[in-house]
Amino acid sequence: MVGYDPRKDAALSPEDSALAGSAAGMVTRVLISPFDVIKIRFQLQVERVSSKKPEGKYSGIFQAFRCIYREEGLSAFWKGHIPAQLLSIAYGAVQFASFEFLTEVVHKTTSFDSQTSGVHFLCGGLAACSATVVCQPLDTLRTRFAAQGEPKIYRNLRHAVLKMSRSEGPLTFYRGLSPTLMAVFPYAGLQFFFYNVFKKKLAPAPNAGNSGGNLHSLLSGSGAGMISKTITYPFDLFKKRLQVGGFEEARRNFGKVHIYKGLLDCAAQIAKEEGAPSAFRSIGADLACISIAGMSSGVQGGLGSPGQREVCFT
Numbered sequence: 001m002v003g004y005d006p007r008k009d010a011a012l013s014p015e016d017s018a019l020a021g022s023a024a025g026m027v028t029r030v031l032i033s034p035f036d037v038i039k040i041r042f043q044l045q046v047e048r049v050s051s052k053k054p055e056g057k058y059s060g061i062f063q064a065f066r067c068i069y070r071e072e073g074l075s076a077f078w079k080g081h082i083p084a085q086l087l088s089i090a091y092g093a094v095q096f097a098s099f100e101f102l103t104e105v106v107h108k109t110t111s112f113d114s115q116t117s118g119v120h121f122l123c124g125g126l127a128a129c130s131a132t133v134v135c136q137p138l139d140t141l142r143t144r145f146a147a148q149g150e151p152k153i154y155r156n157l158r159h160a161v162l163k164m165s166r167s168e169g170p171l172t173f174y175r176g177l178s179p180t181l182m183a184v185f186p187y188a189g190l191q192f193f194f195y196n197v198f199k200k201k202l203a204p205a206p207n208a209g210n211s212g213g214n215l216h217s218l219l220s221g222s223g224a225g226m227i228s229k230t231i232t233y234p235f236d237l238f239k240k241r242l243q244v245g246g247f248e249e250a251r252r253n254f255g256k257v258h259i260y261k262g263l264l265d266c267a268a269q270i271a272k273e274e275g276a277p278s279a280f281r282s283i284g285a286d287l288a289c290i291s292i293a294g295m296s297s298g299v300q301g302g303l304g305s306p307g308q309r310e311v312c313f314t
Helices: 014-044 061-072 074-078 081-109 117-147 157-168 170-174 177-202 213-243 248-254 263-273 276-280 283-293 295-304
Strands: none
Touching (some): 014 081, 014 213, 081 117, 117 170, 117 177, 117 213, 117 248, 157 170, 177 263, 213 263, 213 276, 213 283
């Protein structure tokens, strides 16, 4: 996630960046899936998530782990893993390749330095928007699978695609696109921005060689992700609520089910009935995901460096 750097002896090609981004997303997706499922369950629960005054099915992270395991089994923590894995691979490929391409264009067609934080913010946001439009159907499928309990409404990925297409129409795969695009530009832009800032702050002295390079990438990626996600988090909750519109039958056993007419109606209903702080519901589980997924930046950095491809997974 470094962008085009003319000072490097071997600049990354968009293909290298796409490969690195895909591999990093694939590896970390396996690790964060349980937290991701719990995060989605929390976001979709209308009742307050509180261990002190439990109102809904889930009242806390550990209680949710026990409840899901007892009712649905261990495999439930990887519900939606196939579309999520495809999402990680496709999103990482499009985002990193677009980012590398855009920063190279900036360097070659303007007087701006492609390694400045401002350029990283702009190119990172545009790259994420491109990846979002391409991958939104996979995101919607991932959310639907993670949201359903037992018995399952969708038996597998093919069944879900056919059932959603026939009963709701092809546009249903783009439910929640508006809040996603509204959030993804500042989120990704800030992520690339802070990653660049942290990377420079943690950079070793010139005579220290490449000591700790991957660790610095991991720490930079985790820190950048946490800050960016916290700032834009409410839009992620709005997106999840809209993505399960038309999927109410699978949510009956989880508590209250609300129907939203659109983004503004969704935000208004949540603020009125659940309170403004509920827009940050399950942020703890999400930050846990990000802290684990921060290694994506370290893995991507290792894969993208010709001299480190062989040791990036050790």
